[in-house]
Amino acid sequence: MSVAFHGAHYCWMNGDVVETERAQVSAMEPIYLGIFEGIKAYVGKNILSKGKLNIFQWKPHIDRLWRSAAVNGLEIPYTKDELLEATKKTIKMNEFDTNVYIQPRVWPRAGEEDKVHVVIPVWKFNTILGKGNPEFGKIRRFMVSSWRRVSSDALPPQAKSWANYQNSSLATKEAKRCGYDGALFLDSRGFVSEGTGACLMTVRNGKVITSPVSASILESVTRNTFLEFIPEDLKIPVEVRDLTRVELYASDEAFLCGTGGEVTPITSVDDIKLGDEYPGPITKKIADYYSDLLAGNVKKRASWLTPV
Ligand code: PMP
Secondary structure (H helix, E strand, O other): OOOOEOOEOEEEEOOEEEEHHHOOOOOOOOHHHOEEOOEEEEEOOOOOOOOOEEEEOHHHHHHHHHHHHHHOOOOOOOOHHHHHHHHHHHHHHOOOOOOEEEOOEEEEEOOEEEEEEEEEOEEEOOOOOOOOOOOOOOOOEEEEOOOOOOOOOOOOOOOOEOOHHHHHHHHHHHHHHOOOOEEEEEOOOOOEEEEOOOEEEEEEOOEEEEOOHHHOOOOOHHHHHHHHHHHHHOOOOEEEOOOOHHHHHOOOEEEEEEOOOEEEEOOEEOOEEOOOOOOOHHHHHHHHHHHHHHOOOOHHHHHHEEEO
């Protein structure tokens, strides 16, 4: 049996499930030209497929992988259904019975740049959601980074390419150096953009506010999901508009949303404490509902889940 990375003995590579340890490529690969996706599958808790894994929002994630490939001139030589079957097979081969992170990766082959490698690693992760989870309410001090979020006139922020994460890495390292837990980006115009690996939502006077796609954000699947269920299912008003740095400071609550970060509450920005209660009541309400959705407890949203 191979060495396991977070319990991942197997991954899918260019058409086959292989032992992770044997999923090898040349050191000359131009991996920096690659694109990828980050998707999660959660264990069903209740109504829908109890105990089974369900992939959350497969379709918008895989559609974004195709868009990221197209804008970067890469052609994926499989169908979306083939990659879904590949993902299911890899999860099953690993015999995962807990929540799983899925990260399809596509990059040009060394010396044959018109062809690509397609690899699907899957591994276990721990959720910060769920009643009584101590991770959720941890103190998180954020700073506004001195680095601006990559802008559309230099790199496409809406594509999920590794290159964009150099930008995120600079901001995260700066935040850690300055003693903060994380960084938030402004866009090139000086309006609030997003986090280094998640979108930002703020709450003020009972209303959720989030930056538009034109503020150089990644077009987040989680953000789009939230924009649908927050007003429709929770009856909380949402505004998509440019947000200034001072408005961010004046928020009653703020949280990051993304596949990886799920709902990550933010305690303060630039040492300015947000609101009176942490995590805030609306943040908690949204996180609890999202947790229910992921666990398959919301019947009307069953189409967002794809059983493994
Ligand atoms: N912004 C950035 C920069 C990200 O890396 C991510 C994570 N993919 C997100 C936003 C959230 O996107 P999603 O909800 O699709 O995971």
